[in-house]
Amino acid sequence: MTQLATPALSTSSHTESLGGRLPSLTGLRWAAAFLVFGMHVRNFGFFGPGPAANVMATVFQAGGTGVSFFFILSGFVLMWSSRPKDTALGFLRRRVARIYPVHLVCAALALVLALTIGSEFVPTIGQLVANVLLLHSWFPDYFYYQSLDPVSWSLVCELLFYVSFPLFGRLARHMQARGAVVFAVVSALSVIAVPIAITVHPTSWPVYFLPLARLGEFTLGIALARLVMLGRWRGPGLDVALGVTLIGYFLVPALPSAFGNTFCTLLGFSLLIPAAAMADLRGTHSVWRLPVMERLGEWSFSFYMVHAMVLGAVKTLLPGTISLNAPAALIVVLAMFGVSLGLSWALYTFVETPGRKFIVGGRKKAKTAPSPA
Numbered sequence: 319m320t321q322l323a324t325p326a327l328s329t330s331s332h333t334e335s336l337g338g339r340l341p342s343l344t345g346l347r348w349a350a351a352f353l354v355f356g357m358h359v360r361n362f363g364f365f366g367p368g369p370a371a372n373v374m375a376t377v378f379q380a381g382g383t384g385v386s387f388f389f390i391l392s393g394f395v396l397m398w399s400s401r402p403k404d405t406a407l408g409f410l411r412r413r414v415a416r417i418y419p420v421h422l423v424c425a426a427l428a429l430v431l432a433l434t435i436g437s438e439f440v441p442t443i444g445q446l447v448a449n450v451l452l453l454h455s456w457f458p459d460y461f462y463y464q465s466l467d468p469v470s471w472s473l474v475c476e477l478l479f480y481v482s483f484p485l486f487g488r489l490a491r492h493m494q495a496r497g498a499v500v501f502a503v504v505s506a507l508s509v510i511a512v513p514i515a516i517t518v519h520p521t522s523w524p525v526y527f528l529p530l531a532r533l534g535e536f537t538l539g540i541a542l543a544r545l546v547m548l549g550r551w552r553g554p555g556l557d558v559a560l561g562v563t564l565i566g567y568f569l570v571p572a573l574p575s576a577f578g579n580t581f582c583t584l585l586g587f588s589l590l591i592p593a594a595a596m597a598d599l600r601g602t603h604s605v606w607r608l609p610v611m612e613r614l615g616e617w618s619f620s621f622y623m624v625h626a627m628v629l630g631a632v633k634t635l636l637p638g639t640i641s642l643n644a645p646a647a648l649i650v651v652l653a654m655f656g657v658s659l660g661l662s663w664a665l666y667t668f669v670e671t672p673g674r675k676f677i678v679g680g681r682k683k684a685k686t687a688p689s690p691a
Contacts, residue, residue: 386579417476509584538584542588624658
């Protein structure tokens with residue numbers, strides 16, 4: 319994992335030995351990516367009716383909240399690793415370098431799959447161009463925002479975050495604790511306002527995929543990072559924060575679907591991310607900091623990008639794998655997980671890492687945080 323610049327924060331001697339790194343956040347990225355994988359396994363219907371399918375529904379029905387975690391985490395790590403004297407163009411170049419190589423390879427792979435084994439549709443020229451340029455999530459048409467690799471819609475949101483960060487980051491750097499708290503509250507209220515608004519005034523627009531509707535999660539992460547950097551974070555420890563997150567996660571099915579993707583887990587994620595950062599800074603125990611979790615976290619972006627295509631290809635090529643009994647379905651799912659994990663290692667090793675170095679021009683690597691998926 320790349321190192322993070324250490325903010326002005328009173329830390330222990332063990333914190334200094336960590337070099338200001340936040341490996342627990344990398345480990346948590348893997349957990350979020352795995353939740354999305356589980357949700358898609360459940361949605362594809364590999365498990366037939368029965369206790370196993372019920373367990374999958376209970377555990378992974380709220381897996382889509384993993385994307386909300388990514389968005390909040392994105393704001394946090396960008397604020398944490400920001401360079402006060404950086405130019406907007408230089409910042410954007412580095413951020414695009416982290417997502418574009420994998421995006422292009424996955425888009426090409428999705429196109430090959432669509433033209434060979436078949437899929438829901440073969441994209442038109444317009445849909446293809448919009449996807450490659452990361453504009454497709456701005457269109458309300460299903461066949462645009464789900465074109466090619468279906469999970470790539472979230473990268474459109476990330477691109478908006480990257481473009482807007484020079485403004486929000488500059489504002490946050492001038493905030494003291496009180497201003498950061500106000501910024502966090504306003505951001506959280508804007509997130510909550512979206513499901514309330516579409517419940518009161520239903521719309522056919524797919525708000526879940528709309529980048530502007532997800533901007534509040536990103537700015538919330540910026541505000542939380544600012545509080546940690548100022549040494550003014552007063553949230554609970556990692557165990558309590560994880561408990562609050564799990565309570566919210568399992569409450570998701572109890573609320574209308576419009577609230578499920580962000581509302582229930584918003585408080586938990588807002589506590590969990592700073593708590594994990596503080597655990598690293600203070601050198602306290604964190605299972606998310608284990609080497610295996612950190613390594614998986616480094617692969618998590620590639621895993622997130624490739625797993626849906628693996629599931630879709632298996633469903634298309636082997637339709638008999640749908641609605642299986644529990645033992646057979648488990649074998650199929652483990653096989654798909656293994657293939658997805660292997661591909662994610664290959665993408666990280668041979669595409670993501672060298673592609674990033676190529677785009678940034680081989681300049682001396684800065685101490686920055688890894689981009690969340």
